[in-house]
Amino acid sequence: MRRAVTTCLMLVVTVLPGIAVADQSDVVKIFGRDPGTGDAHACFVRHYAKAHLKSHPDQNVTDMIAYVGKQAGPDPYYMINLQVNFRQLLKPFQVSGSCSQSTDGKQTLGCGVECDGGSLSVRVKNESSILVEIPDSVRLFDPAATEEGDLPKGARFGSDDKLFRLDRTELKDCLPVIYDDEIKAKVMSGVITQ
Numbered sequence: 001m002r003r004a005v006t007t008c009l010m011l012v013v014t015v016l017p018g019i020a021v022a023d024q025s026d027v028v029k030i031f032g033r034d035p036g037t038g039d040a041h042a043c044f045v046r047h048y049a050k051a052h053l054k055s056h057p058d059q060n061v062t063d064m065i066a067y068v069g070k071q072a073g074p075d076p077y078y079m080i081n082l083q084v085n086f087r088q089l090l091k092p093f094q095v096s097g098s099c100s101q102s103t104d105g106k107q108t109l110g111c112g113v114e115c116d117g118g119s120l121s122v123r124v125k126n127e128s129s130i131l132v133e134i135p136d137s138v139r140l141f142d143p144a145a146t147e148e149g150d151l152p153k154g155a156r157f158g159s160d161d162k163l164f165r166l167d168r169t170e171l172k173d174c175l176p177v178i179y180d181d182e183i184k185a186k187v188m189s190g191v192i193t194q
Helices: 021-031 048-053 171-177 181-189
Strands: 040-047 059-071 078-088 093-101 108-114 120-124 128-134 162-168
Touching: 021 040, 021 059, 021 120, 040 128, 040 171, 059 128, 059 171, 078 108, 078 120, 078 171, 093 120, 093 162, 093 171, 171 181
Parallel strands: none
Antiparallel strands: 040 059, 040 162, 059 078, 078 093, 093 108, 108 120, 120 128, 128 162
């Protein structure tokens, strides 16, 4: 994984066994298929129109890309990688989290960012959209940086940056936030399309 922050161990959260079949329907909706014990991939994006941003002056996020992945195995391991663009900044910033399937019914995946970097959640809006909730901000990193450093002043979530609806798109649109080189190569060659 290409990361500017390398000093912390990655927090791995696994799903508890015995989750009801009805709870798995949202996972099926996220990936567009039942992933079973195999791996799965999904990409969601949102590019906010100028009219939307004008009517939401406290929203600092102008674009968001979300890659949601599941690694193969009997105990699923989920991850989310986000890329966000902010008003008045040209470069994107990213965040990555490990996720587990929720059992509270309020969200599909609960995700934590390593080294106490905050949390976010993913829930299904419908078969083609998800809702990403970032209640208290999360620690971002600059994917172009070679070492950890302070982010620019504008690289922050605003008071109206709590809940984002993202729409399903082609997996290749998530290439900037797919860190696994093998998966990235398969997406680029068309071997993996979802």
